[in-house]
Amino acid sequence: MLVVSVGVAAPTLFGAGDPAIPRGWWIALFALFLTALLTATMVRSPAIVGHGAYAVAVVSVWVAVLTARNTGLLLILLVVTAATSVYLFPLWVGLTVAVLNTAVVLAVTLPGSANPTEPALVTGFYLLIQVATVLSSATLIRERRMRRELAAAHVELQAASILLSESARTAERLRISRDLHDLLGHQLTLLTLELETARHVDAIAARAHLDRADRVARDLLRDVRATVGQLRTEAPDLETALRQITAAVPGLAVSLAVSPGVRIGEEQRVALIRAAQEIVTNTLRHAEATKLRIEVTSEDDVITLRAEDDGCGTADVVLGNGLSGLRERVVALGGEIAFDGRAGFAVVARVPAT
Template sequence: MFTGAQDRATAVTGYVAIAAVGVIALVGGVSPGTTGWWWVAYGVFVLAFLLDDLAASGRLGPRRLPARSLLAVGVASALVTWWLAPQASWSAILFVVTVVPAAMTSPPSLTAALIAVQTTAVVAGAARVGAAPHEVVALGALYGAFQVFAAVVVVAGRRQGEQRAALAAAHAQLRAASALLAASSRDAERLRISRELHDVVGHGLTALALELEVAAHRAQPPAVEHVDRARSIAKGLLGDVRSVVGDLRGEVRGLEGALREVVDRTPGLQVVLTVREEVPVGPERALVVVRCAQELLTNTLRHAGAHRFTLDVVADDGGVRLRASDDGAGARRLQPGNGLTGLTERVEDAGGTVRFATAPGRGFTAELEVPA
């Protein structure tokens, strides 16, 4: 539930509010007949909030308690804490704390219902201890407004985070397209130059060498010495041209460069890229790999809430193997959207295979292989 610097700040604010309730209770006290039970209920609330925060941040490993179960425990313990000592009106701040995780993980309708229930509890508790009608209304309006304000701030922050993730994903897609276009343009230009050298200069030098070979047999001294020297120069130039053509064709690889341009400077995400290109990768397979890496990075930015993304690529005689993983929240069950479905179709069209794995608290992993 609480991930990222902004959400950590929200969690810390919650801890401060909860601690303030406990400190005031120690200093001011609660009803003598309910002190013990009040502290039990308060302790349950603190424990539920702490477990939810630790589980959501991944510090407890895989999440075994659903977020809504912990939220339900927190709401119930807050209601009990309030009902045991409604004369301690400051304890109603716990209701504001429970609204924050509810607004983060629940639909707006459920959050609104929770605010209505807790505001009603504030009003009923104040009336129960004999507060004046205007005090009951004021207390209900005050804490109701606090809850609404907290929910609005959280929802706005969540939407802003989603927009940032969408912007980062669009940025990654744009960089991928630019990288592929640049690599394609460079490779096409190298191939064009290599063909021109081979077809024009190479053929011309080959013809020249043959003519000089014939001339060497017909020439008479002292001209034969110059013909032999010219023939040697022509053969040397032909060898140089073939070497340059081979180098230009060998440079048409570009897989690591294209991948690095896709993943570099990704906002809000640490990316670790490892590429072992033991054999050259053709443009068709390179396009499949780069597009898949782009989709996996985009998926992580949009949905994972991750801090780290690892991408390992190996190209050898057997083909290209890619493994991508993140340290995000993960999910109990994988539900591929259009992006992952399109990725699978792209790899299978190239004769390859794809495997996905995810679990709560263990992030998301994808492994794919494109054969040679």
């Protein structure tokens, strides 16, 4: 955008054409246009700054075009201005700017023209170009937003899958514990009775009781081994779960570091998985970031999760439903959480290890 703008304004900037106002003033006007347009596209918070800068860019480009005697390709600046609007405003605003820009084109091309057809053709051409660029830019923005939403849905699905597996394993452990109580309790009672009986009868009768006790003991050993085999199907560790959530997120490079010494309880593990999910989806939807770093460390029985992106950030952090839920989940475990939007967006959550 910057290169195109300077390129089309080069003849007037470097003396090929004389503007209707002093060249120094025209150059200052053009510099104001570029500065305002760049500010509008780069400063998103607070919104009034971006909107005000865009209004300045629109007015300054109108004045620059109207005061340039030899417009040539300078009218392309109007196209650039219209196309930029969709990044800041709804589509109707961009179309309105295109119409107003077209009036400027007509005001430039109509005076002094012997044939009214030529101004009409030029004006119609620039109107079509502006509408096309506005619509194509809006389409690109919509597709990018849909890709972010799809990526966020992918992260949420991964987290839900992990937590569902964890819930199923928890239910299975509860079932096994009940089975152990019922089955082993019965077998141990039977074994105790057979051995107690064998102590109070003669050797011949005791033999039969000891044989039955031996069979009960063998059955008990077999059942214990089977139960242990089921319990060995453990949930993946925290790092594996977090990597499943953060792997291959479209449009966002996520780096993850989990300290080797992290040991964490089941509720804390679920909370950190949910925290990572919310952080990644929040970054995709709001931060306009390209990089996100997540670190999990352990110190003095406290687990700390730090996350920071390189997005636009915000001076005033307003917690939506997702971040509010994240705070409630951390506080419920006796932890604390802090948010910082001054440089990118950062989250620091601390929870007890167990």
